[in-house]
Structures are given as structure tokens and as C-alpha cells.
Amino acid sequence: MALRGRPGSNRPRLRPLPPSAGRKRPRPSSLSSGPKNGQEVSQVTQELDQSSETEKDRSFLTVTEAALKVRQLVEDAFPPLWILGEVSSFRQPRSGHIYFSLKDGRSLLHVVMFRSSFGAGLPVPLKDGMEVLVLGRLSTYERGSEVQVIAQRIEPHGQGALELQREALEKRFAKAGLFAESRKKSLPRFPRRIGIVSSPTGAAIRDILTTLDRQWPLLNVVIAPARVQGEGSAEQVAEGIDALNALSPAPDVIIVSRGGGSVEHLWGFNLEPVVLAIARSEIPVITGIGHEVDETLADLVADIRAATPTAAAKVAVPELKELEAYLGDCERRLHSASRRQLDHARQRLDEIGERYDFRSIKAALSRQRASLGDFSARLNRGIRQRLRFEYERLAAMEGSYAFRVVPNQLEDHRRLLKSVGEGLERSMAGCLQESRSQLKHVSMERLQAAMLRQLQRGQQQMAQTAAKLEALSPLRVLARGYGIVLSDGQVMKDAADLAPGDLLDIRLSQGQVRARVENDDDGEAKEGEVKS
Amino acid sequence: MKREEKSATGVAATFESQLARLQESLKRLERGDLSLDESLSEYEQGLKMLKSCYSYLDEAERKIELMTKSEAEGVKLQPFHHESWEPRRNGPEKKQ
Numbered sequence: 001m002a003l004r005g006r007p008g009s010n011r012p013r014l015r016p017l018p019p020s021a022g023r024k025r026p027r028p029s030s031l032s033s034g035p036k037n038g039q040e041v042s043q044v045t046q047e048l049d050q051s052s053e054t055e056k057d058r059s060f061l062t063v064t065e066a067a068l069k070v071r072q073l074v075e076d077a078f079p080p081l082w083i084l085g086e087v088s089s090f091r092q093p094r095s096g097h098i099y100f101s102l103k104d105g106r107s108l109l110h111v112v113m114f115r116s117s118f119g120a121g122l123p124v125p126l127k128d129g130m131e132v133l134v135l136g137r138l139s140t141y142e143r144g145s146e147v148q149v150i151a152q153r154i155e156p157h158g159q160g161a162l163e164l165q166r167e168a169l170e171k172r173f174a175k176a177g178l179f180a181e182s183r184k185k186s187l188p189r190f191p192r193r194i195g196i197v198s199s200p201t202g203a204a205i206r207d208i209l210t211t212l213d214r215q216w217p218l219l220n221v222v223i224a225p226a227r228v229q230g231e232g233s234a235e236q237v238a239e240g241i242d243a244l245n246a247l248s249p250a251p252d253v254i255i256v257s258r259g260g261g262s263v264e265h266l267w268g269f270n271l272e273p274v275v276l277a278i279a280r281s282e283i284p285v286i287t288g289i290g291h292e293v294d295e296t297l298a299d300l301v302a303d304i305r306a307a308t309p310t311a312a313a314k315v316a317v318p319e320l321k322e323l324e325a326y327l328g329d330c331e332r333r334l335h336s337a338s339r340r341q342l343d344h345a346r347q348r349l350d351e352i353g354e355r356y357d358f359r360s361i362k363a364a365l366s367r368q369r370a371s372l373g374d375f376s377a378r379l380n381r382g383i384r385q386r387l388r389f390e391y392e393r394l395a396a397m398e399g400s401y402a403f404r405v406v407p408n409q410l411e412d413h414r415r416l417l418k419s420v421g422e423g424l425e426r427s428m429a430g431c432l433q434e435s436r437s438q439l440k441h442v443s444m445e446r447l448q449a450a451m452l453r454q455l456q457r458g459q460q461q462m463a464q465t466a467a468k469l470e471a472l473s474p475l476r477v478l479a480r481g482y483g484i485v486l487s488d489g490q491v492m493k494d495a496a497d498l499a500p501g502d503l504l505d506i507r508l509s510q511g512q513v514r515a516r517v518e519n520d521d522d523g524e525a526k527e528g529e530v531k532s
Numbered sequence: 533m534k535r536e537e538k539s540a541t542g543v544a545a546t547f548e549s550q551l552a553r554l555q556e557s558l559k560r561l562e563r564g565d566l567s568l569d570e571s572l573s574e575y576e577q578g579l580k581m582l583k584s585c586y587s588y589l590d591e592a593e594r595k596i597e598l599m600t601k602s603e604a605e606g607v608k609l610q611p612f613h614h615e616s617w618e619p620r621r622n623g624p625e626k627k628q
Contacts, residue, residue: 190547192592200598206617209596213619218592223612224599243599243607320589327585330554334582337561338575345568 064143071140074147078138083109083149084157087130100126102134102149111136113151131157162263166270170297178279184303185284187316188252193220194316195244195251195283197237200225204257204288204309211310216317222251228258233268238277245281253316254281256298257288257309269296278302288312375451376432383428383458387421390466420465424458478509547588554581594619 061069085102092098096115101108111134126132136151156164173179194212198205200223212219224240227233237256244254256278258266268274269289278285278301287302288309299305306312394417432451478484484507485492492498504515557578560566566574596619598612 188548200612201615206614209614209617209619217594217619218589220593221596221612222599222609223597240599243601247599247607324589327582327589330558330578331582333558333562334575334578337558338571341561341564341566341568341571344564 067140067142067145070145071142075137075139080135080137080152083134083136085109085132085134087126087132088128090126090128098126098151100128102132110141110146110148111151112148113154117152126154131161133157162267166297169270169272169275170300173275173297173301178275179300183279187284187286187304189318191219191252191317193222193249193251195222195224195247195254196257197224197226197240197244197254198257198309199228202228203259204228207259207309208255208257208288208313211313212317215314216320218320219317220251222247229261229265229268234271234273237268238273241274241277241281241285245283251283254283254285255288255309255312255316256285256302257312258290259309260290260294263294266290266294266296269298271297274298275301286312286316372436376436379428379432379451379455382455383425386459386462387424390417390421390462394469417465417469420462424461428454428458478507481509483508547585550581550584550588554578554585557581 083102085104088101088103090098090100098111098113098118100111102111103109113136133155134149134151135153135155136149139148139150140146141148155161177183196205196208198208205223209221212221222244224243226236226240228237241254241256244251256269256274258269266289269287275297278287278298284303286304286306287296287299288306288311289296289299290308292307295305304312304315306315394414486505486507487498487502492504498504498517500517500519502517504517506513506515557574560574561571561578596612597609599607599609601607
């Protein structure tokens with residue numbers, strides 16, 4: 001029987017009563033009480049017949065008039081007032097007006113709020129079940145006299161109000177991206193220092209410390225004390241987080257925690273100061289607030305959310321026993337792995353030893369070394385022999401042409417020959433040295449061939465040098481028809497040094513003669529009588 | 533982590549990296565394709581890392597402090613005592 005739809009849409013149009021209505025009061029009649037016996041019935045009908053005669057004298061209201069009167073009465077009786085109740089059957093048709101029932105345990109009032117009262121949007125998002133305070137005027141529904149409240153303002157109340165606030169905040173923070181997965185930092189695996197924001201006397205801190213003690217007792221713990229419920233708690237928690245961030249050395253991880261409680265108790269952790277402080281913390285934050293079912297906005301923005309304070313401590317640190325066991329295992333594996341390697345290497349060595357007869361290789365190598373030594377000795381001897389041969393040849397030349405008088409030149413030649421010989425010896429030795437060091441990589445044949453080549457080259461060089469020497473030798477010059485003119489054992493080069501009558505010794509390519517200067521003759525060849 | 537210079541993480545990061553190095557040495561050794569020289573040096577390296585890991589656990593400093601703030605002295609740390617809780621021990625057992 002709720003009032004629905006546009007006023008008057010389902011109601012039949014009333015026809016106005018004749019103008020006589022309402023002017024006269026109807027006479028009290030026995031019509032109100034029912035007939036008791038037959039006699040009375042006829043009496044009643046008689047009376048009715050009688051009353052119809054006086055119809056035009058009765059004063060009466062139309063329904064609408066009556067309804068309007070009631071409405072006036074109700075509206076006049078009550079100023080605008082606040083009514084608390086629960087929303088139900090909430091509806092907002094296309095007209096934009098809001099219709100719902102406001103009820104408590106026993107009674108129900110219809111409420112309407114016209115669009116004109118709230119502008120473009122609903123003042124608060126209303127839902128069935130919400131507890132609200134409605135400010136409005138009591139009135140009646142024009143067409144039917146049901147009481148209704150014409151609301152001017154609607155405000156959330158109690159739990160509903162908090163829920164709404166949280167929803168609005170959640171939307172705002174989500175939009176700012178504070179809950180994004182990508183923002184969340186990873187926890188350090190082995191923290192050395194941990195910060196805790198909580199009440200220093202609460203159960204939460206005790207649970208956390210117990211867990212830390214049991215699991216990872218190597219920690220430095222710094223507690224930033226804060227109220228965790230009631231007035232100012234959000235600000236204090238935020239301050240604690242900021243203070244831990246500013247500490248030096250700073251903690252590696254922060255736990256924000258409090259024990260279980262009602263929604264109101266935990267409310268501070270939904271508020272902006274806490275959420276923003278966690279968001280801007282450079283140190284990873286773990287929240288352990290209340291129990292599993294309690295989820296606050298601080299939990300959503302934290303890097304890790306744990307269900308309880310104990311769980312938060314568990315996730316913050318590794319297990320010491322586990323780590324020690326792991327290290328022990330590593331030690332064993334280290335030893336056994338390296339031992340395996342050694343065994344393996346030893347085995348390979350044995351295999352190789354069995355596969356190759358090293359002694360025969362050694363013998364072959366030493367044989368090669370011996371033959372090389374022998375070869376190099378022969379080479380040395382050969383070179384020396386050759387050199388000696390050349391020296392002897394030179395000596396023979398020296399002897400046959402009395403080169404004693406031209407000692408300097410001879411000396412030069414001898415020195416040249418000697419240095420060539422030495423140079424050859426050195427290069428021979430060098431080649432040998434090189435060959436010896438290449439013993440490993442070069443086969444005997446190649447070695448011998450190389451030696452031979454070197455020897456040949458040496459011989460070639462020798463021959464070339466000997467040829468050069470010969471070409472420069474004074475003997476050659478003489479062979480071309482020149483003679484050496486000596487006077488008093490001095491070699492003569494200038495005719496001016498000679499006077500007629502001087503005795504001369506002339507050495508020719510073959511043999512020598514004595515001559516006497518006849519006269520000087522500028523520009524002409526000297527003539528000499530040959531004394532036989 | 534951005535605050536390594538300021539935080540205690542500097543030491544923790546070393547521990548973590550030493551542990552990682554130890555695991556690497558183990559992996560290489562157990563793969564079995566190293567030369568003898570390389571095996572010996574990995575073994576030595578592994579032992580060295582293992583020793584430092586153990587000493588990290590041994591040398592752990594254990595302290596529980598309460599942060600206080602006052603107008604006069606600013607932020608200070610004091611030893612913390614909880615009325616119904618006591619630390620079980622002062623740190624891990626020293627390894628032999």
C-alpha cells in the first residue's frame with residue numbers, strides 16, 4: 001500500500017459534490033448504528049427516506065477537502081525536524097525525485113525528497129539498510145492522507161556514515177594510484193634494523209617482539225610509539241612513520257601494527273594522514289592491523305599486508321634456523337663438489353698415463369735432441385773449416401804477392417773477412433738456437449732441411465763476400481795492367497816527388513823491375529831505361 | 533634500495549651478495565666442467581663466502597629501542613622495556 005507513481009496517476013478523478021456540500025452539518029442519525037430487528041430496519045429505511053428529503057440542508061466536505069484539512073493540520077503542527085531511521089525500498093525514478101521508507105523496529109514513514117532540494121546529484125549515495133538522519137517537514141500525501149516526510153536534507157548516520165566516508169576516500173586514493181601494485185616495494189631479505197609503529201604498551205608490540213625473538217634474533221628494533229585509536233591516532237601513526245624514515249641509520253623495513261578492535265577503533269587507519277605517510281615512505285611498510293577480516297585503507301596502500309601483528313613480524317624476517325641449516329648444507333656441498341673434481345682429475349690423469357707410453361716419447365725426444373746436437377756440431381765444424389780455408393787462401397795470396405808492404409789494406413781485408421766470418425758464425429749460432437727452441441714443433445726432417453738451407457745460405461754469403469773481396473783485391477787491379485811504383489820502399493803517387501836519377505821498384509801483376517828516372521816530363525808518362 | 537648509504541642495509545646487502553656468491557660457486561663446482569685450477573679457486577672463494585656468512589650471523593647486534601621526541605632534545609633513542617615481555621636471549625648462539 002505504498003504511495004507510488006505520480007500523484008493522482010492511478011486515482012480516479014473525483015467529481016466535485018454539489019455546492020450544498022459542507023455548508024450544513026448533517027444531523028446525527030441512526031444511520032451510524034446498524035439495525036437490530038426487523039422493526040428497526042424499517043425504521044431505518046423510513047429514516048433514510050426521511051433524510052433524503054433534507055439532503056440539501058446537510059453540510060459536508062468532499063474527500064479532497066477533508067484531505068486538505070488533514071494536511072494543513074499536520075503541516076501546521078510540526079516545524080521541520082530531524083528523524084532517524086533506516087532506509088528501505090529506496091527508489092529514484094527518472095523524474096529524479098527520491099522516494100524511500102524510513103523505518104525503525106516498529107514503524108514506517110514515507111519520505112520524498114524533490115530534485116529541487118538537492119540540485120544535480122544526490123547529496124549522499126543512499127542504499128537500503130543505511131541509517132540516516134532526515135530533516136524535513138511532516139505532511140500528508142495530497143490525494144490520500146498518508147503521512148509523509150518531505151525531506152530537505154539527508155545525512156548518513158552511525159556505521160553508514162563511516163562506510164560512506166571510507167568509500168569516498170578509497171575512491172580518491174585509488175584514483176591517485178596509491179594502491180597500484182607497481183608502487184609496492186619489495187622487502188629486504190635480511191633486515192638488520194626494523195622499525196615498528198604501534199602502541200608501546202599494547203598486545204601487538206608484544207606479539208611482534210616475541211615472533212622476532214624466536215625467528216630472527218639478530219635485529220635492531222626501533223619503536224616509534226603512537227596512539228592507535230581515537231582522537232589524533234592517525235596523525236601520530238603518520239608521524240611515527242615519518243620519524244623512522246628520517247632516522248639514521250634508517251630501518252630496512254617498517255611494521256605498522258595494532259591489535260584487534262571494532263571498525264571505529266581501527267578507523268584511524270583509513271584516514272588520509274596514515275595512508276599518505278605510508279605512500280611516501282621510502283622504507284617498505286608492512287601492516288598488521290587487527291585480524292584477518294579487518295581491512296583498512298592503510299592495508300591497501302602498504303607494500304605488504306599481513307593479517308595480524310604476528311603475521312607481519314613473520315613476513316618481515318627470515319628464519320635463522322632455516323638459514324643456518326642452509327649454510328651447513330652449502331658447506332657440505334662445497335666440500336663434496338671439490339673432492340669430486342679432484343677425483344675426476346686424478347682419474348683422467350691415470351687414464352692418460354695408461355693410454356700413452358710416456359717413456360718411449362721421452363726416449364724419442366732425447367734421441368732427437370742428441371742428433372740435433374750432433375748436427376749443430378757438424379755445422380759448426382763445417383763453417384769453421386770453410387772460414388779456415390778462406391783464411392788460408394788469403395794467406396797464400398798474401399805470401400805470393402808480398403802484401404807485407406801494403407799492410408793497412410791487407411789488414412782491412414783481413415778484418416773484413418774476420419768480421420764476416422764472425423757474423424756468419426753468430427748467425428749460424430742464432431739459427432741453431434732458434435731451431436733448438438723449436439724442437440717440440442718441428443720434425444727432424446724439417447729441421448735438417450732448415451739447417452741445410454741455412455748452411456747453403458751461409459755458403460752463398462761466404463762465396464759472395466769472398467768474390468767481393470777478390471774484386472777489391474789489389475791483385476785484380478794489377479792484373480788489369482797497373483803497376484805499383486815504389487821508391488825507397490814508399491809508394492809513389494806524385495811525379496813531383498821524383499827527381500831524375502831516382503831508383504824505382506815497379507811491381508807488376510807478374511814479377512817486378514828496377515828502373516831509374518830519366519827526366520820529369522809534365523803530363524807525360526815517365527820513361528825509364530830498363531836495366532837488365 | 534635508495535637509502536643504502538644511511539641505513540643498516542649496507543651490511544645486510546653485503547651478506548646477501550655474499551650468500552649469492554656462495555651459491556654461484558656451488559653451482560659452478562657442481563656443474564663439473566671447470567678445470568682443476570678453476571675448481572680450486574671456486575672452492576676457496578666458496579669457503580671464504582661461507583665464513584663471512586657465518587660471522588654475519590654471529591656478530592649480530594641485538595637491541596630494542598624506543599624513539600622519543602621532545603622539544604628540547606629532538607629525537608632520541610632509549611632502551612625499551614615492556615612490562616609483560618622480556619627478550620628470550622641476547623642473540624644467536626656463537627658458532628664454534
